[in-house]
Amino acid sequence: MVKDLTARWQNSDTLRLIRNIRTTGTITPSSPNLINRLLKSVDFESARCIVELGPGNGCVTEVILERMSPDCKLISLELDSEFAERLRYINDSRLYVYNACASSIRKILDELEIATVDHVVSSLPLALIDDQVVQDILTTVGENLCEGGRFLQYQYSLANYGDMKPFFRDVKLRFTLRNMPPAFVYECVK
Numbered sequence: 001m002v003k004d005l006t007a008r009w010q011n012s013d014t015l016r017l018i019r020n021i022r023t024t025g026t027i028t029p030s031s032p033n034l035i036n037r038l039l040k041s042v043d044f045e046s047a048r049c050i051v052e053l054g055p056g057n058g059c060v061t062e063v064i065l066e067r068m069s070p071d072c073k074l075i076s077l078e079l080d081s082e083f084a085e086r087l088r089y090i091n092d093s094r095l096y097v098y099n100a101c102a103s104s105i106r107k108i109l110d111e112l113e114i115a116t117v118d119h120v121v122s123s124l125p126l127a128l129i130d131d132q133v134v135q136d137i138l139t140t141v142g143e144n145l146c147e148g149g150r151f152l153q154y155q156y157s158l159a160n161y162g163d164m165k166p167f168f169r170d171v172k173l174r175f176t177l178r179n180m181p182p183a184f185v186y187e188c189v190k
């Protein structure tokens with residue numbers, strides 16, 4: 001059960017999301033319903049390495065940490081330096097926070113001596129990101145997921161739905177009304 005994280009949102013999170021709307025793509029953190037929908041197909045029992053893209057204020061990060069096993073690593077890549085700095089205050093030795101673009105997954109995995117990852121969970125606003133950078137991100141996600149690994153991405157439109165197909169053998173589309181705004185979730189299997 002996702003605890004009600006909305007009670008813990010700070011006004012500063014919303015202000016930062018609005019101020020940086022061109023890179024955040026939203027004005028409010030994801031709802032517990034969207035987070036549940038996004039993480040529904042993650043096998044937390046067997047996962048040993050999860051990568052998170054665009055953690056922002058950490059509302060998805062905290063739920064992943066709550067559900068994952070003691071010997072799983074969570075590697076979170078956030079472009080915004082202030083959000084990245086604040087994520088470092090989460091007191092959990094399984095969490096590795098990087099102030100970096102999502103396209104640099106391989107460089108970070110090399111630093112940590114990790115070959116492949118089990119799941120990639122993404123809140124990136126793909127529709128606002130440059131097309132070439134989206135292609136670079138999807139390429140590196142596809143290359144670094146293990147066989148059968150999942151890429152889970154939410155979006156407020158279907159603008160990038162077609163981009164997923166070349167990189168994954170199965171792409172399923174989910175939807176939840178219980179978020180502001182309502183959101184699609186792509187469940188992609190390598």
Ligand SMILES: C[S@@+](CC[C@H](N)C(=O)[O-])C[C@H]1O[C@@H](n2cnc3c(N)ncnc32)[C@H](O)[C@@H]1O
Nearest residue numbers: 023024029030054055056078079080101102123
């Ligand atoms: C919609 S917010 C998501 C915040 C939170 N995970 C949630 O679901 O409410 C998207 C986040 O992606 C980050 N972001 C945007 N482009 C990025 C990139 N190329 N690499 C890493 N993070 C990026 C933004 O700074 C922002 O914090």
